[in-house]
Amino acid sequence: MKNQSNQIETVLNLFMAHDGRLEVLLIHKEEEPYKGYWMLPTSSVLTSQTLEENATLLLKNFLSSDQVPLHQNHTFSALDRYPDERVIGVSLVGIVDTITWQLNEALSDQEAKWFEVANLPKLAYDHSEIIEKSLEMLQMGVKTQALLTQFYPADFTLPELQHFLEMLFDCEIDRRNFRKRLLNEELIEETGDKEKGQMGRPAKLYRFKENKMLQEIG
């Protein structure tokens, strides 16, 4: 009972907001089991690493930056997670902002790709369930903590932000009230610049001012 050993892995959920859409990074599985499926990146945890250290190393395989704060989520321990052995998976969620994001150039689209969350391919293992949980965490985090600023650290437009939230919470938000609220509560400020290259009137660019964040959306 005392020296029972388990295999543990971290499961990395990297999310990005792209044009008001939510995307997740998946890699292509080249071997059985689940050959041809896509999956979240995973990595076995050594006894000399914390979960966060392990996942940060894993992250460096995919991004040019390792400055992505990771948020631990649920730990999955179902006996049939893997076909053969029991592997405990700890899910860690990272938010990649649109400025920092750079997929490692050594990786081809065949190997690793951003997928829109609303339109995922067949997923290996229990990764579909893991992503589901991560989405719940993102909703929670955007409401209560400052996760939104991690998606949009700077230079976002209000329509962009609005569409992102509408998608994440599957709801509709009134443009005028949304803008009014963010400005009245002095959460954001204009950068002075405007978006370019879109159709119609160009949108002003904003950034968040402080760390207080939206209390309720959706």
Add this chain to the structure above:
Amino acid sequence: MKNQSNQIETVLNLFMAHDGRLEVLLIHKEEEPYKGYWMLPTSSVLTSQTLEENATLLLKNFLSSDQVPLHQNHTFSALDRYPDERVIGVSLVGIVDTITWQLNEALSDQEAKWFEVANLPKLAYDHSEIIEKSLEMLQMGVKTQALLTQFYPADFTLPELQHFLEMLFDCEIDRRNFRKRLLNEELIEETGDKEKGQMGRPAKLYRFKENKMLQEIG
């Protein structure tokens, strides 16, 4: 890298609301390290168990009931959690209501005891940090999910409930507004009975009606 093995334990956080106070179950450590300290119950996880199964077995050592739903919280992996080896600890939170609670009679006060959270003894390992995280989770859960009904499934008084929330969120709540809100939103109903044996006017007893729950407190 593939067959790296880790030791995993569950860490059981049992909470109870008692007279509007929040209490946690601790056991007394009889051996080094941390001899004489108190700690949360823990149990090594076998490869044949899920975390929840393991913690449910652990729970049966302390309570006469095993009908306590467990809520998984954070997983702790710091390298120095234990003095000698690295043990990953998964924290699980259970809420014991005032009706179901029965400490296993084989246990003396020397072995296992409920402690008020505001007044804890010296804690072994990182259990102080673990309890801290659990409290955050309880706050969250009481706000958004129906965790409050798990603390008070039935026959509570409104002052009792109010004091519990005031303690948990470290805030003050107006009696009249609190009562009005719960009744207006039709969350609770009178049982018809009244509290007995207290000083002053006896309080009416209530129970929750449905599963919708308070949205915002504190």
Add this chain to the structure above:
DNA sequence: GCAAAAGTGTTAATGATACACCCATGT
């Protein structure tokens, strides 16, 4: 009848919702 704690209503302020027209750009 006195102390202790529970129960009750009204008003003011604040925040949320609903809604329609004008403005800046590219073609």
Add this chain to the structure above:
DNA sequence: ACATGGGTGTATCATTAACACTTTTGC
């Protein structure tokens, strides 16, 4: 000048916050 999408203001409604006196019990 027209199509596209972004920016703006006001009135109403709902929710929250503030506040003091009366009622029921035990002693």
